[in-house]
Amino acid sequence: MGEIVAVVSQKGGVGKTTTSVNLGASLAILDQKILLIDMDPQGSVAASFQLNETQIKSGMYQIFRDNIPLTDAIIDIGLEDLHIVPSNVFEEEEEIEFFRHGMDYSLLKKVLTPFKEVYDFVVIDCPPSLGSLTINAITAADSILIPVQCEYYSLKALGKFIRTVKKLSQKYNPDLDFKGFLITMFDKRIKRSQEISEELRYSFKDTVLETVxxxxxxxxxxxSKGKPVALFDIASAGAVGYLHLAEEILISGSNNR
Ligand SMILES: Nc1ncnc2c1ncn2[C@@H]1O[C@H](COP(=O)(O)OP(=O)(O)OP(=O)(O)O)[C@@H](O)[C@H]1O
Ligand SMILES: [Mg+2]
Incomplete structure (x- = not known):
């Protein structure tokens, strides 16, 4: 039975899409079958693979609005073990409609549950808000991962965010597992980066993932090359980081089973 992991943060630009794409790709490299779902109307997942409007016929918006089968929205990106469903929203009104359809918070769960039989992991990229689409992801997920940018960050805001997520999960998904905080964009040359990482580990203990x-x-x-970092430069520190994250997620999953 596969696991649904939602990558969530209210804050913009912290590395949600980067983490979703590269965690998905790294798990696929480790022989896992992956479905990557974009719940963000910005459509950043498709942009990460350089997919253009003509290649995207339908996506999560059409699944929510017209109830089309998820399999009709899967895009073949030429990778056997990594399938993606984009967030195909080109007009502003459609974005509003997408969020409105998302007011049924259980919709994504209904759509994704059968695919837990097909995929080892379903990774969901969320928009930078706690609106209806993120609540759909929190309701559908088995676990959530919260990227924290190691540069601009507020401990107070993070504490508040976590409390809100806990309240939402108590209401809509009491079994939700907290995979952990993921420190992203860590720069060892910057003192503030070191301080934030230490502060996070002090405050949130072992809920902070080991991978940085x-x-x-x-x-x-x-x-810009339409590739996850591991397929662009496997030896880069970024690729190694995300492969390490994939290993950590696999180990934590097998420990919980
Ligand atoms: N580890 C990293 N090293 C360098 N650049 C990074 C790293 N992680 C993310 N970025 C860059 O930072 C920017 C923001 O990342 P990303 O789009 O993944 O954040 P996001 O949380 O999905 O943003 P949004 O809230 O807008 O959806 C992007 O330009 C991305 O390429
Ligand atoms: Mg994003």
Whole structure:
């Protein structure tokens, strides 16, 4: 039985999409069958693979609006073990409609549950808000992963965010497992980066994942080549970081089973 992992944070630009794409790809490299779902109307997952409007016929919006089968929205990106469903929203009104359809918080769970038989992991990239689409992801997920950017960060805001997520999960998904905080964009040359990482580990103890994703130019370049970093430069610190994360997720999963 596969596991649904939602990558969630209210804060923009912390590495949710980067983590979803690269965790998905790294798990696929480790022989796991992966479905990557974009719940963000910004459509960043498709952009990470350089997919254009003509290649995307339908996506999560059409699944929510027209009830089309998820299999009709899967895009073949030429990788056997990594399938993606984009978030196909091109007009502003459609984005509003997407969030409105998402007011049925159990919709994504209904859509994804059968695919836990097909995939080892379903990874969901969320928009930077706690709106209806993120609540759908929290309701559908078995576990959540919260990226924390190791540069601009507020301990107070993070504490508040976690309390809100806990309240939501108590209401909509009491069995939700907290996979952990993932430190992203860590730069060992910057003192503040070190301080934030230490503060996080002190405050949140072992809920902070052991893996630390470094700030690495290959990670930010890879989407412009339409590739996850591991397929762009396998030896880069970024690729090694995300492969390490995939291993950590696999080990934590087998320990919980
Ligand atoms: N480890 C890293 N090293 C270098 N650049 C990174 C790293 N992680 C993310 N980035 C870059 O930071 C920017 C923000 O990352 P990303 O899009 O993954 O964040 P996000 O949380 O999904 O943003 P949004 O909230 O807008 O959806 C992107 O340009 C990405 O390429
Ligand atoms: Mg994003």
């Amino acid at each position: 994703i470094p700030r690495n130019s290959k990670i930010s370049e890879a989407p």
